[in-house]
Amino acid sequence: MFAVIQFPGSCDDRDMWFAMSSVLAGKCSMVWHQESELPAGTKGVLLPGGFSYGDYLRCGAMAQLSPIMGAVKRFAKSGGPVLGTCNGFQVLCEAGLLPGALRRNSQLAFVCDDVHLRVEKRAEPFSSRTEQGAILTLPIKHGEGCFYASEVELDLIEQNGQVLLRYCELDGTISKASNPNGSLGSIAGVLNKEGNVLGLMPHPEHAVEAAFGGTDGIAILGSLLDMARSA
Amino acid sequence: MNEPDVDLDLALEHGLTEQEYAQIIKILGRTPSFSELGIFSVMWSEHCSYKSSKRHLKTLPVKGPHVLQGPGENAGAISLGDGLAAVFKIESHNHPSFIEPKQGAATGVGGILRDIFTMGARPIASLNSIRFGSLADARHRFLLRGVVSGIGHYGNCVGVATVGGETQFHDSYAGNILVNAMSVGIAEESKIFLAGAKGVGNPVIYAGSKTGRDGIHGASLLASSEFDETGNDKRPTVQVGDPFTEKCLIEACLELMSTDAIVGIQDMGAAGLTCSSFEMASNAGTGIEMNLDTIPRRAATMTPYELLLSESQERMLLVAQSGKEEFVCSVFERWGLDAVVVGKVTDDGRMRVSFEGSTVVDIPVDPVAASSPELNRPSKEPEDLGARQSLNLSLVESESDPEAALKALLSDPNLGSKSWVYRQYDQRVQGNTLIGPGGDAALVRVKRPDGSPTTKALAISVDCNHRFCWLDPEKGAMAAVAEAGRNVACTGAKPLAVTNCLNFGNPEKPEIMWELKKAIKGISIAASALGTPIVSGNVSLYNETNGTPIFPTPTIGMVGLIDDWADAIGAHFKRPYQEIILIGTDRFELGGSMWLAKMRGIESGRPPEVDLGYERRLQKFLVLSGERRLLSSSHDISDGGIAVALAESCFGLEGCGASVTLNAESTLEECLFGESTGRVLVTTDCAEDVLSLARDSDVPAIVVGKTGGERLKISSLNDSVLIDVSVAQLKSVWEDAIPSRMDPEE
Secondary structure (H helix, E strand, O other), rough: EEEEEEEEOOOOOOHHHHHHHHHOOOEEEEOOOOOOOOOOOOOOOEEEOOOOHHHOOOOOOOOOHHHHHHHHHHHHHHHOOOEEEEHHHHHHOOOOOOEEEEEEOOOOOOOOEEEEEEEEOOOOOOOOOOOOOOOEEEEEEOOOOOOOOHHHHHHHHOOOOEEEEEEEEOOOOOOOOOOOOOOOEEEEEEEEOOEEEEOOOOOOOHHOEEEOOOOOHHHHHHHHHHHHOOO | HHHHHHHHHHHHHOOOOHHHHHHHHHHHHHOHHHHHHHHHHOOOHHHHHHHOHHHHHHOOHHHHHHOOOOOOOOOOOOEOOOEEEEEEEEEEEEHHHOOOOOHHHHHHHHHHHHHOOOOOOEEEEEEEEEEEEOOOOOHHHHHHHHHHHHHHHHHHHHHHHHEEEEEEEEEEHHOEEEEEEEEEEEEEEEHOOOOOOOOOOOOEEEOOEOOOOOOHHHHHHHOOEOOOOHHHHHHHHHOOHHHHHHHHHHHHHHHOOOOOOEEEEEEOOOOOHHHHHHHHHHHOEEEEEHHHOOOEEOOOOHHHHHHOOOOOOOOEEEEOOOOOHHHHHHHHHHOOEEEEEEEEEEOOEHHHHHHEEEEEEEEEHHHHHOOOOOOOOOOOOOHHHHHOOOHHHOOOOOOOHHHHHHHHOOOOOOOOOOOEEEOOOOOOOOEEEEEEEOOOOOOEEEOOOOEEEEEEEEEEEEEHHHHHHHHHHHHHHHHHHHHHHHHHHHHOOOOEEEEEEEEOOOOOOHHHHHHHHHHHHHHHHHHHHHHEEEEEEEEEOOOOOEEEEOEEEEEEEEEEEEOOOOOOOOOOOOOOOEEEEEHHHHHOOOOHHHHHHHHHHHOOOOOOOOOHHHHHHHHOOOOOOOHOOOOOEEOOOOOOHHHHHHHHHOOOOOOOOOEEEEEEEEEEOHHHOOOOOOEEEEOOOOOOHHHHHHHHOOOEEEEEEEEEOEEEEEEEEOOEEEEEEHHHHHHHOOOOOOOHHHOOOO
8 A cells, every 4th residue: 555645735645646546556545744653554655746834944844844754764764665756855855865955946937847757777666667768758847846966975876876767858868958957967866775765856646647648657656556566 | 992083084095985985874873983994995895896897797698507606606606517516717816916926916816716615616727817018128027927926836836737828918008917817626516615604603713824914905995996106005905825825725625615514615805804704694694793802813913904904815714513613623723724713693684893892893784795886887989999990901011921920920929839938837736637728728627526537628718809809899808708619619628608807997987988898798798699608707997007098808718518538629730641621711801910910010990700600500510520539630710810820730749730722812911810700720530521510510611731741831722822831940939939038137
């Protein structure tokens, strides 16, 4: 079973639940941020997009102090898969579960669009359904998605192979023009060192039905479901 | 408590007239208290009472077999079948947005969303209609930036997709921009909530943000008078929005409305606590007793006057079942919101408000709410109407370079791509967007309140051609209704009902009243003929600065239904080698056209004719074509004529070109850029079936060309090539229309 964490101000929580359960036939339940434990049998945790606590102070800064985050941290430390999309990514950075931070987009405006993404590695639990070098098309919608890390940190991220997705052209070329927010290294998705925590600015949950933004999001969410079913 | 003494001068300062003040004294049998004066001034303001427009609005068609709730409630509601209802409304926030664009637009979005979820519906889609002066003016670049960022800031944060709308520019809006926000929600038909304070003894509960001093007299002084140079002094009457609180309010209210705890609910919008409590009591024929000491507040020293008139955002007033108050408050508290019992429902038809032990308001509800003034303002045809409508085409230089003209039109921000705007809006949240911004109408899937998907989808369009409305308000308004319906039908959906936002100048001027009356008449005629009743709306008057009014702008929001979204039709050419069919008749009408305005600087003439009987047949034809899956694309021909419509059809992701031959019996400009209404370009693999259905439907149809290639080629019947240009080139001018005018350094 997957747990979608619901913070006040979460917006994509219901969409994540819909994608995982209604479209992809997985088991999924909503977990209120005031809970201090994850439901028994949780196989994976999903931190949805939105504007937790209105993104006041700093995106994700308040949410990471919610009671449930203690349980999420323990779950992640024990190797359980945790996926944060958009605001969820920001929460994971604030919580110290992922390196780096998300800054204001370089053009200083919110951006909603479809972007192309190059898969940098195929690995459980997040990308087993796709291949290294595959190109995914997923929507982004954020004002603060510019991935930033210190030079030292960035080197470590690259050396450890922690980058899962990069913004790219349709043919896979990494370019300034295809980088929608000024992210360092065109990084759109980053793993922790152990590979069980992933933060993504793009929204796989908004690309699971052909008529509603395509189906490339299944590459990510389906991988998680495969992992949960085989475990 | 030290309050000023009330006299006629103070009443006049509050925007009341001498007659109205006399009426107040008659109702009360005494001089009003300061708080009572404040209440009358907002409740009887143009913004809240619709006193200038009320008698004319009564002529609008509001009934239909599918109408569940017509005008008069927070929003209108129509049945979608299977126990589901669509709840929708459009509303203006023009004056606040001109003074403070970001917060003005943001709170406009917040207000319309509250109107929707107050009815028990989850908002699923937002649209807007925004109008500015020229982008050559730095102020209007600032206003565009501010309004767009405000709409995005609020809409994105509450998790409601912004799926469409219109962005227009014209000098008539240079001193008074328009920001009209529309929202659509889904509810269970059996669970639509109304704003009634029913059940004597039931608790009245205040929930949401604390009350502050912001927005006092937003409705009476800001929205109900025209602008002059002192506009900036009115900035404190603009409210500040908090979309995070709104998001929590949406979730808490919908959670509560799924139980049996709530009897009635009303949001505190214009005129805040005053308007909401009076409306609730008036609707139910009851009274309310309220203690202001309990109101959550931002400043400890607020007076009763301020507490009653504050327009602080994100606040709701609820009447709960007696005994459920603790449960209701606990749900709000879980969402981090204030909720307190502030009073109870009474049976004596009076509003009694106490503050620190003394009664500060004691007035009968109905004379204030239901029997507010109704004016029959004089109206007179504008003296320059003849000049507006006169156009001698023989004196207009004909078009010698159609290709350059097409490029010029596409590069105009009115016709150019609006992606600069809508890229700043979340178009995807809730996962229902089939067709987002940039098409003829947006198309959004309907999910049940429990989150399960259905095959139904709503098509939604917002339209108004302000130039047509200026030249002939009645015909312009008819054209707006017809176009909105056509846009909805172009997706394959059946148009069902209308919401409107009537933006006009100062109603105290007879010429403005004439425009308003004519526009309402045009809407009535068209809405009746098309079977799409008006279920909600808003009137925004006094849209002028220093005596210069805006063009009359009756914005039409149309909602339609498609039973199976798999039948939906997009606007762009999909594949090469498909037949392009022109539906409708070209009457070679150039009056009021974009070509005349842009290329010749002429804004006069009679706008195109509208044939409503034909429009209805056209709508049926398009819906049937969708159901039979005959069409690959369909796109309405409007501003800029067939040449612009063809170019737009080429701008899909596929970038498919076309080659078309037109029957140029008339002049080049009439043929390419004329704006005869009721015309649609469709593409198909089965032209015979489409033509035969068109014959059966009694709509003219003719094959005009084929899709394919990387160029748009338009020839005339005698084989002379009028336009032959690469789609990529056209697309690039079109895409640059707005970005090239925005200064990145600003």
